[in-house]
Amino acid sequence: MAFPVLPQLPLWVVYPILIIAFFISFFYIIVLLAGKKEEPKAKNYFPEIAFVIPARDVQQWIGKCLYHIIKQDYKSKIYAVVVNDASHDRTPEIVKELAKKYNSRLREIIIVNRLKSIDKKAAAVNTGIRYVLKNLKSVEIIAPVDADTFIESDAIKKAMGYFEHDKNTMAVIGPLMPYNTEGFLGKMQYVEYVMSVFFRKLLHYSSALCVTPAFSIFRAEFFKKYGGYNENTWTEDFDMALKVKSKFYNIAQIDSKAYFVAPENLKKLNTERVRWAHGTWQAMFKDYNYMISPKYGAVGTFFLPVTVVLGTALIIAALLFLIYGVIAGATWFFHNLAIGWKPVLEFKISFFDVSVLLSDPRFILAAAGILVSVIFWFYAQNYSKRKVNLIHYLLFFIPYTWFLAYTQLEGLIRYIFKLKMRWGEMHTQRKLN
Amino acid sequence: MPRKNTKEEKQRIENFQRESKRSSRFLLAAVIVTVVILIFGLLLGNYLATSRLQKFQQSEEMFLVDLIALDFRESLGQNVCDIGLDGLWNDKVELGQMLTSLERRLGKDSPQLTTKREIYELIEIKIMQNLEDIKTNCHEDFNIILFFYTNKKNDQLGSAAGSEDQGLILDQINRDHNDLGQGKKVYILVFDINSQNPASLTLKQKYNITKAPSLVINGETHDYMVKDEIEKLL
Numbered sequence: 151m152a153f154p155v156l157p158q159l160p161l162w163v164v165y166p167i168l169i170i171a172f173f174i175s176f177f178y179i180i181v182l183l184a185g186k187k188e189e190p191k192a193k194n195y196f197p198e199i200a201f202v203i204p205a206r207d208v209q210q211w212i213g214k215c216l217y218h219i220i221k222q223d224y225k226s227k228i229y230a231v232v233v234n235d236a237s238h239d240r241t242p243e244i245v246k247e248l249a250k251k252y253n254s255r256l257r258e259i260i261i262v263n264r265l266k267s268i269d270k271k272a273a274a275v276n277t278g279i280r281y282v283l284k285n286l287k288s289v290e291i292i293a294p295v296d297a298d299t300f301i302e303s304d305a306i307k308k309a310m311g312y313f314e315h316d317k318n319t320m321a322v323i324g325p326l327m328p329y330n331t332e333g334f335l336g337k338m339q340y341v342e343y344v345m346s347v348f349f350r351k352l353l354h355y356s357s358a359l360c361v362t363p364a365f366s367i368f369r370a371e372f373f374k375k376y377g378g379y380n381e382n383t384w385t386e387d388f389d390m391a392l393k394v395k396s397k398f399y400n401i402a403q404i405d406s407k408a409y410f411v412a413p414e415n416l417k418k419l420n421t422e423r424v425r426w427a428h429g430t431w432q433a434m435f436k437d438y439n440y441m442i443s444p445k446y447g448a449v450g451t452f453f454l455p456v457t458v459v460l461g462t463a464l465i466i467a468a469l470l471f472l473i474y475g476v477i478a479g480a481t482w483f484f485h486n487l488a489i490g491w492k493p494v495l496e497f498k499i500s501f502f503d504v505s506v507l508l509s510d511p512r513f514i515l516a517a518a519g520i521l522v523s524v525i526f527w528f529y530a531q532n533y534s535k536r537k538v539n540l541i542h543y544l545l546f547f548i549p550y551t552w553f554l555a556y557t558q559l560e561g562l563i564r565y566i567f568k569l570k571m572r573w574g575e576m577h578t579q580r581k582l583n
Numbered sequence: 584m585p586r587k588n589t590k591e592e593k594q595r596i597e598n599f600q601r602e603s604k605r606s607s608r609f610l611l612a613a614v615i616v617t618v619v620i621l622i623f624g625l626l627l628g629n630y631l632a633t634s635r636l637q638k639f640q641q642s643e644e645m646f647l648v649d650l651i652a653l654d655f656r657e658s659l660g661q662n663v664c665d666i667g668l669d670g671l672w673n674d675k676v677e678l679g680q681m682l683t684s685l686e687r688r689l690g691k692d693s694p695q696l697t698t699k700r701e702i703y704e705l706i707e708i709k710i711m712q713n714l715e716d717i718k719t720n721c722h723e724d725f726n727i728i729l730f731f732y733t734n735k736k737n738d739q740l741g742s743a744a745g746s747e748d749q750g751l752i753l754d755q756i757n758r759d760h761n762d763l764g765q766g767k768k769v770y771i772l773v774f775d776i777n778s779q780n781p782a783s784l785t786l787k788q789k790y791n792i793t794k795a796p797s798l799v800i801n802g803e804t805h806d807y808m809v810k811d812e813i814e815k816l817l
Contacts, residue, residue, distance in 0.1 A: 172620060177613035185609060318598055356606045357599075398592070398599040447603030452610055490810030491751050494758070500677075502638065506684045509631030515624040 153485035156478035161512065163471055168515050170464050174457060175522045178352050182529060185355035189405060192307060195314035196226040197290035199306060199367075202278030204271050205245070206235035208297040211411060212244055216259060218300040220252045224307055229286055230259045232297075235274040236267035241297075271296075272379035272386035279378045282370065289370055294379075296364040298411035300329065305406040309367045312402040320372050320399035321391070324365040325350065325534070328412035335419060337539075339412045341546040342554075344538050347407075348530035354403040358448035362391040362401065365408035372399070383437070384571060385429025392438045395449045407534075420557055421572055427462075427561020428571055434459055435565070462558050469555035523547075632688060636695060639681050643702050646674055650709050664721035668713055672770065675710055678703065679773075691734040701780045707772045708782050714770055725768040726760075726817045728753065729799035731776045731792050740776050741795030745807050749796035752810045756817075766817060 201219050205212055212232065219230045234242045242261060249259035262281050264274060275294045282289050291313070295301065301324055309322040325347035331340040353359040362368075366387070376393060379386040394401055413419040434442075434454065442459070443450045487493075507513055527543050564571055649671060657663055682696070682703055689695055714727050730753055732746035753771050760769040774783055776795040786792075790799045798805045800816045 169617065169621065173613055173617045176616040176620070177609060180609050180612045180616070184612075185605075318595055356609055357602045358606060398596045400599075400602075444603075444607075445600075447599060448606030448610070452606070485748075486751055489748050489752055491755050492758075500680065500684075502635070502681050503684045505631070505638075506635050506688045509628050509635055510688055511624045511628035514628055515621070518620060518624065 153481065153488045155481040155485045156474070158478055158482070159471060159475060163467075164512050167464050167468055168512070168519065170456070170460055171519060172515070172522075174461060175519070175526075177356075177452060177456075178349060179522070179525065181352045181356045185352070187355055189308065190311040190315040192310035192314045195310050196224065197310075198227040198229070198286070198288050199224070199291040199293060200229040200231055200282040200286055200289045200370075202275055202282065202292060202294045203230060203232045203297050204235055204274030204278065204294075205232050205237060205241050205297045206267055206269075206274070207237045207239045207241060209237075209239040209241045209244055211298040212241055213248060214300055215295070215297050216245070216248050216252070218303070219295070220248075220257050220259070221303055222301075222306050223303045225256075227256050227258070227288075228306070229282070229289065230257075231278045231281055231286075232259065232261045233274045233278040233281075234261055234263045236264055268381075270381055270386075272381045272383075275386075276378035276381065279373050283374060291367060292370045292373060293365070293367040295366075295408070296410060298329075299326070299364045299408050300410075301365055301408040302406040305365075305404060305408065306367070308404040308406050309402075312404070313369065316400060316402075318398075318400045319402050320369050320394050320397070321362050321401045322367045323350070323359070323362055323401060323403050324367075324406060324408040325403060326363050326365065327407050327409050327534070327536070329409040330412055330414060333414070334545075335414065335416065336412060337542050338546055338550040339419075340536075341538050341542050342550070344534045344536050345526065345530050345546075347403075348526070348533045350403050351405075351533060353448075353453060354401070356448050356452070357400060358453040359401045359403060360388075360391045360395050360449050360453050362387050362394070364410050366390075368394075372397075380437075383429050383432055384425045385433065388426075388429055388433060389437065392433055392441060395446060396438065396441055398446075405533075416553075420553075420560075423554065423557035424561045424564065425571060427558045428565045429561075430458060430462070431562055431565040465551070465555040466559045466562065469552060469559060472552070632685075635685065635688075636699070639678075639685060639699060642678055642681060643699060643706070646678055646706055647702070649674070650706065653713070663713065663716050668710070668717060671710065671713075675706060678706070700775065701778060701783075704774055704778055704780060704783050707774065708786060711772050725770060726801055727799075728756075728769060728771045728801075728813075729786075729790065730771060730773045731787070731795050731797040731799075732773060733776050733795040735777065738777070738795070740793070741797075746796045749798070749807055752808075752813065755810060756813060760817070766814075769817060 203212070203215060203219075208215075216230055216232070219228065222228055232245045234245065242263065245259060245261045249261065253259055260281075262278060264277055267274070278294070279292055282292055291309075293306070293309075305324050309324075312319045312322050325343075327343050327347070328336060328339045330336050350359055350361065364387070372394065376397065380389040380393075383389045391401060413422050438454075441450050442455045446454075483493075527538060527540075531538050563569065653666065653671070656666060682700065685696060685699075686693070711727065711729065714725075717723055718725065718727070730749065732750060733741045733743055734746070736743050750773070756769060757771055759765045760767065774786065776787070776792065776797070778784075790797075790804045792799075792804065794806075796807045798808060798813070800813065803816075805812075
């Protein structure tokens with residue numbers, strides 16, 4: 151042979167990917183059509199609430215974060231407990247200034263100082279939670295929120311509706327949207343979050359919601375009974391959600407949004423997503439693998455086994471198939487060149503060729519998949535009340551989804567081979583140090 | 584692992600599992616819809632493929648009618664040199680492309696294509712005879728290449744990979760000579776070495792073809808040849 155070639159992939163490999171993708175999609179469509187629940191309104195339950203804000207070198211954002219907390223449309227007392235995680239910048243001074251400015255009968259900013267940081271958000275949040283449980287005994291609700299996250303003014307009021315109407319609801323999350331949407335990555339993350347908050351709402355409708363991201367609201371009793379965040383995982387948020395669900399409590403999602411500062415470059419985004427992937431695999435293989443069971447409802451039968459494990463495994467498989475396909479295609483290209491074939495740019499396709507292509511079930515199913523994704527695109531915009539440009543939506547699938555698949559693969563490799571992980575820079579002023 | 588459940592926890596678990604039943608119904612519905620859509624996709628694909636096979640069959644039948652008409656014209660005394668084969672050859676090329684397209688869709692070993700491929704080979708043999716007649720009687724200068732290939736992996740009669748390479752080289756020669764006008768016109772006719780059609784068997788015997796890939800260039804039999812070697816003979 152003139153040039154060694156790799157065998158081409160059999161075309162049936164597409165089927166398992168299509169089947170899983172269809173199953174996940176149809177589950178969501180059925181929930182969308184049949185599972186909708188009205189958002190309950192709070193009538194009598196307006197307890198005292200304490201926000202816990204881990205803050206390390208966040209002078210750029212902490213003021214905005216606190217402002218949105220102070221300005222909550224909520225008639226009971228709100229504490230904002232800022233845990234200064236050994237900041238090197240002006241974060242503590244800014245917090246003190248804001249406390250002087252805003253502290254009143256119904257609003258109070260408190261600063262708790264950690265003299266030495268172990269560079270883990272969970273540790274700082276736990277410090278805040280311990281402070282609240284020990285010193286603010288009248289507080290019934292604790293809401294950890296990242297310092298670079300800004301919540302809408304009716305978020306707390308809406309969350310109380312869920313707590314009042316369902317005593318099994320232990321956590322309520324706010325849909326996150328990126329605050330910074332400039333540039334290609336900003337736009338892609340915007341599309342990603344518009345879609346993900348929509349799917350999370352559907353998971354909420356099906357009692358399968360199992361995430362507590364940068365803005366989550368908990369009953370304080372949960373922390374009293376079961377302790378705070380796991381400091382030995384790379385995804386303390388996901389770990390906490392699994393902990394809530396493992397105790398058979400519900401997690402709900404309100405419609406009021408929270409805006410967070412998204413990673414603004416590929417390196418930071420990659421570090422963040424690899425960390426998430428690593429933490430997810432850790433939870434699935436080690437800490438919470440027992441939850442893949444019908445005992446845990448749709449979390450144990452759909453969310454964890456199908457969406458998280460199978461869905462992620464398939465997207466990794468699809469990425470590997472793509473890479474293999476490109477390499478194999480290249481070997482064939484060079485092989486063909488070596489035997490005298492010359493590439494020509496010609497577009498010669500007959501009606502018969504097209505009609506034969508259309509008769510391929512893979513093509514028909516892929517077309518159905520495109521239709522389903524258009525339905526999701528439409529409803530996700532409706533739910534989030536945000537427009538998503540169709541071109542951006544297409545770019546989200548190619549190449550952004552491939553990038554996400556890569557981060558999953560890297561996270562899995564790092565988990566399996568116990569490679570070094572990084573928390574990554576927060577989107578802050580740390581570079582000033 | 585969860586510790587032993589208290590009474591309050593048992594109540595909560597019951598509530599949780601009641602809610603789970605609702606989700607189970609969604610899951611079941613999703614499984615059913617997925618299966619239905621997959622079956623629908625496969626059936627629709629099969630239906631469309633069958634309609635394409637019928638279309639191919641129609642084209643083959645029309646081609647056969649043209650060939651029979653050609654035979655009649657010759658037997659009724661019309662000179663083969665006056666008839667010309669260009670139109671018929673172009674139709675044959677188109678038919679070959681349709682067959683290739685169907686092979687890609689249904690697989691080269693598809694039993695649905697066996698008879699159709701045999702008819703196509705008979706058409707090729709008939710055209711080959713006409714080409715040889717024209718070459719001999721009308722003193723036209725062109726090349727005839729017969730290419731014997733195999734699609735079967737691990738075929739005792741030859742190599743599928745080698746056949747694929749040889750096919751690609753011939754494609755390039757066809758493009759150079761016929762599309763780009765570099766050199767004399769070349770007529771390439773392809774035959775499956777595993778074909779059991781009596782006419783194909785006779786053709787193989789005539790040219791002593793025992794393995795694939797094999798080439799018959801202007802009446803002479805050769806093994807696999809690289810492009811330059813073929814070009815020297817054209």
